[in-house]
Amino acid sequence: MNPGWLSAEEWQAVRLSLEVASRSVLVSLLPAVLVAWLLVRGRFPGRVLLDAVVHLPLVVPPVVVGWGLLMLFGIRGPIGAPLNEWFGVRLVFTSEAAALATAVMSFPLIVRAVRLGLESVDPGLEAAARTLGAGPFDRFLTVTLPLMSPGILAGTVTAFAAGLGEFGAVITFASNIPGETQTLPLAIYSATQTPGGEAAAGRLALISFALAIGGLLLAEFVARRMHRLLGRA
Amino acid sequence: MLEVALRHRFAADGFSLDAGFTADGAGVTALFGPSGCGKSTILAAVAGLLRPQAGRVVLDGQALLDTATGIFLPPERRRFGVVFQEARLFPHLSVETNLRYGERRAPRGATGPGFEEVVALLGIGHLLARRPAGLSGGERQRVALGRALLARPRLLLMDEPLAALDTTRRAEVLPFLARLRDAARLPILYVTHALDEVDALADRLVLLEAGRVLAEGGVEALTARTDLPLAARRDAGVLVGCTVLAHDAARGLTRLGFGGGELLVPLRPEPPGSRLRLRLRARDVAVATEAPRSLSMQNVLPATLEAIAPTGTPHELFLRLAVGPTPLLARVTRDSAERLGLLPGQMLWALVKSVAFGLPAPASSRDGPPS
Secondary structure: OOOOOOOHHHHHHHHHHHHHHHHHHHHHHHHHHHHHHHHHHOOOOOHHHHHHHHHHHHHOOHHHHHHHHHHHHOOOOOOHHHHHHHHOOOOOOOHHHHHHHHHHHHHHHHHHHHHHHHHOOOHHHHHHHHHOOOOHHHHHHHHHHHHHHHHHHHHHHHHHHHHHOOOHHHHHHOOOOOOOOOOHHHHHHHHHHOOOOHHHHHHHHHHHHHHHHHHHHHHHHHHHHHHHHOOOO | OEEEEEEEEOOOOOOEEEEEEEEOOOEEEEEEOOOOOOHHHHHHHHHOOOOOOEEEEEEOOEEEEEOOOOEEOOHHHHOEEEEOOOOOOOOOOOHHHHHHHHHHHOOOOOOOOOHHHHHHHHOOHHHOOOOHHHOOHHHHHHHHHHHHHHOOOOEEEEEOOOOOOOHHHHHHHHHHHHHHHHHHOOEEEEEEOOHHHHHHHOOEEEEEEOOEEEEEEEHHHHHOOOOOHHHHOOOOEEEEEEEEEEEEOOOOEEEEEEOOEEEEEEOOOOOOOOEEEEEEEHHHEEEEOOOOOOOOOOEEEEEEEEEEEEOOOOOEEEEEEEEOOEEEEEEEEHHHHHHHOOOOOOEEEEEEOOOEOOOOOOOOOOOOOOO
16 A cells, blocks of 8 residues: 555554544544534523533644643543553553544534534424424434535544644644654654654655645535535535 | 414514414315414414413314423324425425325324325326425425325414415416315315415415404305405405306306306306305495396396495495395495495395406315316
């Protein structure tokens, strides 16, 4: 698979980046749909607070998010300690940690897109489904979910593309370990810090660029198809 | 039988609804009134899409809503089909999948017309593979009618199903509504502010104004009353059910029989024996105290003057006439009434200038064949 003009380490960084970004999207997609649902349809005290908390990673410096995760999931942290004691799971400095940090950072992006998708669903159609005998879960699966799917898809692609480039939170929470947590941006950073690494940095930057363009084109293509499928052409 | 009694007050605009009525058996009960009178709110509450502060909705003895005992059945368990003003077809599903949506969720053993029958009835067979986005407004509404009917509802609710359509499309969909009414054999609650839809479809009428019921009853009886807002309309007049007796193609006339006699009208397409309903507008009816002669008008009917009633316009009066068992309204000037010395009980001749057929496809009687 290695195209040859990359060193093994560089290729590893590319693969790791794709892996970490995919896993981060997998982790955050379901909770994001749930949170978007609560924010759009929920009527409960604290909705505004939830909205603010979800958006925190967008406004707080990524390093601070990474630090926060370190505090929570470190082996002495309130979540990390029981994980370690009961399951023997140590998250810090692993690729899982990189995925988790990336997921937290891209979470508001997914929520925003899913929320837009949900807001575009006409509640009148759900009411029509009710009068035709569809209960809550049934009409969510058959009406709401398909109609909000362009939003979910847009969120997935955006979060994936953004996840490829997550730097601050990953380096703080998961560190910069080649083969384990050294994703593309971390590899580029390391290359720029190494004497004679300019060529490697350039190659990796070019790949970053190509992945981003590819992601955007894919998102556009799929969005068009979706609109046709949903009859909004 | 459907019994409805509702009370609801909207906090946002202070509008308050306090309305009750009944609708019996199969047939169309029209909720009629100006926009903002609460008719759509009533429909939403009957459907279960709005939970009123107080009230009862009872169908054939089963309470679906009773705030006194805390009963509230959600819409998905009421089995009331709803046709909305804006069709509300699912845009991501084909016409056929839309039609099957309710059918698949209907309880086993629920009876009603089958898929093929409904598709043929509404003339939508050629649309089955299409998406709603590619349909015209009239086609969409026909699919929505089919979808509601195929859910095997116990009651059909229609919320101004023709209001979003232009005149041409309305004329296209209305005959299908009449056919559906005759085929469905269900109670239908029909919300509208268009009198011609009432003329074409309704058996019973519930007149609403500002969240209150002004009157309810048979359409023909209510149109003969002079104390309702209906009488103030330019097209006020009595609805009369009649039967096509014979055609005279040479003279271009059709002879219609009704409770009080016969009427000659310009040639109609319906075959003899068809049931029609026509509106005799009060301003198209004149009276004479002697049998008039040498008149261009064809329809001169012997009538008894039953009552004289105010119209709301100072110089005009309603004459309530009886032509046999059929009531008739005539609108005349106060001056004419005084000049002729009109008194209740008097024998008169009613001159009918013209006859309004609400729509080309009436079919007012439920026992008659769909046209």
